[in-house]
Amino acid sequence: MQPSFIKELQNIVSEQYALTDRESLAVYGYDSTPEIESLPGAVLLPGTSEEVARIMRLCHEAGVTVTPRGSGTNLSGGSLSAGGVVVQTSRLNSLLEIDEENLTATMEPGLITSALHREVEARGLFYPPDPGSMNISTMGGNVAENSGGLRGLKYGVTADYVMGLETILADGELLRTGGKVVKDVAGYSLNPLLVSSEGTLGFFTGITVKLIPKPQGKITMLAHFPVLQDAALAVSAIIAAKVIPATLEFLDKVTIKCVEDYAHVGLPLDVDAVLLIEVDGHPVVIAEEAAAVADICKKHRCSFFQTAQTPAEALKLTEARRTALSALARLKPTTILEDATVPRSCIAAMLQVIQTSAKKHNVVIGTFGHAGDGNLHPTCLTDERDKDEIARAHAAFAEIFDAAIAMGGTITGEHGVGLAKKKYLPKLVGESGIKVMRGIKQAFDPMGILNPGKIF
């Protein structure tokens, strides 16, 4: 990167917030994605949206690429840049407004997801999307990746809550889409297009999300299953019984052991799987739902059924589940995590495929995930120094993706395509899909300066 260009960047954000030293660049060369690293040319931490617009204009003129980054917890390499400018949103972290009449919250992109949860819940309101990394993930990142989470089954994902966006386009112009209106059919629906655009269409500087009333109560339950398939069948049976739990999470034996090693919440070490189930809503309704869930689990041969007696106990269980991915890394240095997603009726079949592929390619795969919405996280425990094993892991995942597509599922439910799943996308969306996406990219960013090389 030219010294004169760096000087201009420094003029915008001040020297303190324009990092170009080798050491800083080295640690912005990764996010949470295994195996992928890429050195940026500079890292900027703007303090206002005006500064973002100026950065964008400058880079657009100079033909330098811009990659937005929140806390760097991306799982598909989406926040990495090859020699371009990384713009970190952390300093743009204000919660601007909670509008209790319109039930909306408006914020800057660097706001931490769980900070939003705390603020709205203190007012009796609720913002449901709760990705595993919510204690550090940013709202800008959640919107760009269309993050899901544990409550996706009942409440949907980030896209279901985004009402309005302020986006700085590649040339520095501001685009306003949506707002606080519930109904809006004026022109193309651009919000859903921008949500999950993975930083390739624009840089969000303002986000307005929908809030709902906080559920009055919740019941958290844990069911132990000696046989894996029984747990999977119980999931389908619960949904078929017309009970929609807020959370319906699955953990297999490998995952249970790792989580228990870290969190010490009393998970059973002698069963093949557990289901973590949470129903929420009106106290009378959830009592009925909890009873139905317990009944179904027992019919599916669960060996033990536990209901959390206090909110603290419930929180311990859900927080422990959140650590699953990282806890799996206790066993081996490298964890390759995928998020192939299938129609939820296919969960049992998908689990079978994962087990068969792991066995066939002789790799250890721990599986956990949002069983209720068909979004599983098979995680291969490996060592990046063992090239042969890494190759086998990828071979196993290629089979798993093929199976997911064949079942009418997708290669990624919530982590995004980024760099990691680029090569699988054409298989899923076909040539026409890629062509339409390229056309959209061209319309937003003709020079291709926004997070290039991602998605396709």
Next chain:
Amino acid sequence: MDYVKLINCMRCGMCLPSCPTYKETFLETASPRGRVALIRKLQEGELDQSERLLEYLSLCLDCQACASACPCGVNAGELVAEFTCERKDGSGLNYMEDLILRKLVPHPDRLETSMMPMRIYQRTGLQKLVRTLGILKMFPKPLERMEALLPPLPSRPLRQEIMEITPAIGIERGTVGFFLGCVMSLIFSDASRATIKLLSSLGYKVITPRNQVCCGAPNMLGGDLDGLKEAARTNIEVFGGYDVDFIVTDCGGCGAELKKYGHHIDGDLSSAFSAKVRDISQVLALHADVLAPLLKPLPLKVTYHDPCHIAHCQGIRKEPRDLLKLVPGLIYKELETADACCGSAGTYNITKPEMSDMILQRKLDTVRASGAEILVTSNPGCLLQLKKGLADHLPDVRIMHLTEILSQSMDS
């Protein structure tokens, strides 16, 4: 350094919200996973051991909040400390470090004598004069900060005053060795006196060997592993001469270090020593049923700050709170992010004043929000830092060591 420890970090970012310096800066270089990555890239030859890299690493408080937060068992704080230690490798001590870590700290007599001028300085009114005239502004900044941090010193260090054997009150239930931390003895002798009183009231004979030496934590901090091992060997030998059930300390920093002797020195003796080490709260909580009837009402609003060396390094969180709740009439208020560092961190508040002040300010904000009138903690570093912080910003809030408030409840 063991390479596997470095590659075990999967960079998930779970550590980021726990790290005090990341919270202040949002910089990856000031985050636990960033520090692990810097050391890793240095080992891989991708980065050189530049001044800047060392400067980035030196911003770590070693509070180990990241270790508590890490589901995959990486301890970034400890890795940075280990790296610093290995880099210096004992021989690299400069004149000042050698003077302090080798010639002063391991010798309690010398350490105590060295504090004499300070005591005279405080007692003769010289301190008042110096402060009024602003003379300290003429000295280097670290000296000015050190002077400001130091509370009034006791007339004599506790080590010189305390009986080597304090008999149990009532029926003797057992014997404990008391490890008297340097700072506790030199500055917070009232708290350690209270500790001994509580132990003897619970029926323990308390042995405080006069020839024990500093735990060695300052050596570890200064990158002097040999000095630490020397201190460890002396203490293991000294306490080995007594038949004790526990080796008790009321200093979080000492406790954390003493519990690691078994890790630093091979052999059964060091492991046996470490296995006996207990924080005072652990021993008191063990006898809560005996302690409770001895406590009298203290109608005070009290909150508790978890010292990093107790919560993160030793995993003790429940006991101090349970003990406070035993005091009749005491209203316990939980502090928000109670286990976040206060910015003291050994000599960090002197070497990195700006960052330390920002971290302290956050802590004081939570203390204010708690509405407590007494802030309780149990580590001398935190006591020094928070005492100064409260005096400057929240003069109505008093700070006490856990054993001081329990002892006060016993007396009231």
